[in-house]
Amino acid sequence: MAVEASTKPNLVNNFDDDDDDGPVVFKRSNAASRQNQVNPEVRKPSPSTFNGQNSNAQKGKTPVPSSRPLPVKSPLVSLKPSTSSAKASPVRSPLKSPVAYSKASSPLDDRLKRSPLQNASIAVKEEVSLIKDSNGLIDDDEDSEDDKPLSARLKGNINNANKGIKTPKPDASPVSKVNVKSPEDSDDEVPLSSRFPKSYGGTSGGKPFGSDEKKPLANGGSIIKDKQQKSTFVPVKRPLDKASSSALSSAKKPKISGTTTEVKVKQVTVKPEQKADDDDHIPIAQRIKKANTLVIKSSTMKTTKVTKSVSSSSKKINKKSKKVMKNSKYSKSTKMLPSSGDGQKKWTTLVHSGVIFPPPYTPHGVKMLYKGKEVSLTPAQEEVATMFAVMLDTDYMQKDKFKENFWNDWRKLLGKNHVIQNLDNCDFKPIYKWHQEQKEKKKQMTSEEKKVLKEDKLKQEEKFMWAIVDGVKEKVGNFRVEPPGLFRGRGEHPKMGKLKKRIRPCDITINIGKDAPVPECPIPGESWKEVKHDNTVTWLAFWNDPINPKEFKYVFLAASSSLKGQSDKEKYEKARKLKDYIQSIRTAYTKDFTVKDITRRQIAVATYLIDKLALRAGNEKDDDEADTVGCCTLKVSNVECIPPNNLKFDFLGKDSIQYVNTVEVELPVYKAIGQFQGGKKQNDDLFDKLDTAKLNAHLKELMPGLTAKVFRTFNASITLDEMLSKGTKQGEVAEKILVYQHANKEVAIICNHQRTVSKTHGAQMSKLTDKIEELKDVIKDLKIDLDRAKKGKPPLKDSDGKQKRNLTPEAIDKKIAQTNVKIEKMERDMKTKEDLKSVALGTSKINYLDPRITVAWCKRHDVPIEKIFNKSLLAKFAWAMDVDPEFRF
DNA sequence: CCGATGACTTGGTGCAACCCCC
C-alpha cells in the first residue's frame, strides 16, 4: 500500500514514509532504543507535572503551536547509561533497574524520530530525548505534520440528520411509567432522534446537504432525512469499477441457532411514534421483553443460490499490497516506521513484572438456607454461593438462563448427593445480608483508614503497574488477573451465570524480552504456564478465558503508551485517507445498486449502509454467544421497507444495544433491499451472499487497508470536524464547549452509543423544574418591588414575613437580570441533561474522534484542552497535542 | 477457500473519588 498511497496527495503518506510525523511520540523505537537514556526516574508521572507541563502546551493557545514544548527532558540525556545511580532519586522508581534491557537496542536505528512533543505528553513517557541533536534534523519541525496537505479534503456535506436512536427504555416498574409521562411534555421521551434538529449548524430541516454525501445519518425514529442523490459526486480518484469483480460467491452459511431467542431489547421498542413515554426508569434489565419475534430458526437453507464465482482479484491485491508494505518498511528501516502493523516487530526490549493475582478466598462462614434450614458448605462451595448471593439484587436474577447455568456449575461443586438438590429451595439472603453489611462497614471507614488501605494496595501493585518498552517506562493496562466470578454476559447471552473459575499461574503465558528477567511467580510453589519472547505482538501476558477456552484474555499496555498511541494515530490517518477516496467509493457503490450480479449488488448496498448509517461490519457469531447482528448479518426481519423509499432498521447490535432508525434511502437501495428479502424467511440473512471477509476484501480493492470499521471512524471524525468548524462562533469558552458537546453528541448518536438512563433522572428533572418555577416566582416578586421602588414604596415582605431590604430600582433591575440569567442557565442545563440522558459521549471521544481535531480547535479558539479531555484522555492523546492549529481532519 | 485462531479495538457498567450546593 505504500505505494498507492504515495500517489495520492500527500497527506496520506504518513504512514510510511514520513518519518516525520512529527510530533509524536512514537519515537520510541529509536530513541528508546538507546538505552542509555532511559532514566527511569524521569519518567515517572507525577501528576503534578502533568499539569504543569501542559500548561504550556495546551493552553498555549493559539500561539502556541509552534512552540512546542520542547524537549524538555533532554537534560537527562546526557547521561549515559548511568543507570541507576542517578535515577534513584525518586523514590518510587519502580523499575529500578534500568537496566539491563538496555542493551539491546541498536543504536542505529534509532536515530530518528524523536519527537518533540511531549508536552502534553504528559508525564509519562518521557522519552529520552537526547537525541535531539544528533539528528536533529529532521523532525524538528514537528508540527507541521499532517496538516498541511489536506488540501484535498472534501467537503462533504453533511447532512445532519440524525436523530436519535435510542428508544426509551422501559422501566420496570409499572408505576413509574405512569408518572413519567405526565410531565410529558417534556419531550424527553422522545426518541432522541427526533429531538434535535437536525442540522446543527444551520440548516434546518434538513436537507441541505448537498449531495448527499453526507455523513451518516442516523436517525432515529422516524425521522427521515433526506435524500440523496448521489450522482453528484465526482469521481475523482480511482474508478472503482473493479469492484465488481471482487465479489465473491459463496453463499453464506446460515447460522442456525437453535435457541429461540428472545431478544432482549434494551429498550422497548418503539415505534416511532411512541415517542415519549419513556420509561426510563425502568431498569435496564427489565426492559426486555419484546419478544423477539420471529426468530425462526430457519436454518437451513438460505436459499442457496449459486454462487457465482467471480473472480476475485482482490485477494491478490491484498497480498500484494501487504508485501509491498513490508518491504518498504524494511527498506526504510532507517526511519523506522513506527511500526505498523503487520507482523512486524513491535518492540526490541520488554521488561515487566508479570501480573498480580487476586487474594485467595476467605470463607465467611455465613450459612445460607435450604428449605429453611442452615446448610454447611465447604469453602469452595461457599465461595460460589457467595458470588450468586451478591447478585441477588441484580437483574440477572430474573433470567432463567443465568440461574440455570449457575446451578449447573455450582452443583458440580456440591456433588450429586448434596443436601441441596435444587436452586428453588435455596435462600441466599443470609449471605447477601452479610455482604451488604461488609459493604456498609467499608463505607463507614474513616478517610484515614481508607487512605492507609489504598496506600497498601498501591505498594503491593506498584511494580506491576509499569513495563519498560525499548527503554521507556510505560504504564501497563490491566495487570490484575480477573478474579473468579459468575459470567455476566450482556443481552441474552447463553453462558450467563456460568462460573468463571479462578486463574492460576499455570494458566498464564508471559511474554517478555529475551534478556529481561522472567517475572517471579507471585504464588509460591506455582509457576507460569509458559514464557515467550515474541516481539511481534504487544501483549505482556494472556490466559485462556475460562468461559470460552478458545478465547484469550490479554494483558496489554495502557492506552497512554506509545505503542497504543501509535496505532491510534495510524487508525486516524487511515480514516483521513478515506477522505480522498470516499467520493469515488460512493460513486461506485451507487452504480452497483442496480448491477445484475447479486453479490456485487449486496456489497454495494451493504457498503452504503455502513457508510451512511455507520453500521458495524457484522461478523458471524456462534450459537453460544448472544444473538446480535451487524450489517453483514442483518436478518430479513431487521429491516422493514416503508414506501416509498424508507427503511426501518430495528436490531440488536453490539452489546445487545438496540438500533432503531428509520431512514430515507435512495430508491435503488430501497428496491434492492426488497429484492434481497424476497423469498426469504424472517430470520434469514438479508445479505446472503456476503460476509465480512468478502466485504472487506472488496473494500481493500477500493483503498489500501480499507475495512468496514474505517467508515465509522471517518464519519465520526469528519462530522466533528465539520460541526466544529461551522458551529463555533466568537464568544465565551462555555459557549464553545457547548458547540463541542453538541457535535460530540451528534457523533454519539450516529454511532448509536447509548447508556442507561440513570434511575434518578426523572426525579432530578422534576427537581430542576421546581427550582426554575421558584426562581420565576422570585422574579415576579422582584418586579412588584421594582414598581414599588419606583414609586418610593418599600418592598413587600418576603415569604417569612420579614421586611426585605430597601433597594434602588437599579439594584432591583440588576437582580432581576441576574435571576433571569440563572433561569436561562438552568433551562439550558436541563435541556442538555435530557438530551444526553441516554447518549454516551465518552465512547466516541475515546475511540472515534481524531484528537487532533479537538486539539487544533482548542488552539484556534482558545479553549483549554483540559475542558474537553480529562486526564486519561490527555495521556492517551499525548501524540496529538502538538498538532498545528490549522489541522483539519 | 474456509473455518479456526489470535490479537487488538471498541463499549457499557458500576463503583469510587470528587465536586458542589445547601
Place this chain on the structure above:
DNA sequence: GGGGGTTGCACCAAGTCATCGG
C-alpha cells in the same frame, strides 16, 4: 459536613479483522 450528583476509571465483555493451517 453531608449527601446527592457527576466524573473518572477499572473492569471485562463483545466486536473487528488478519492470519494460520488444512
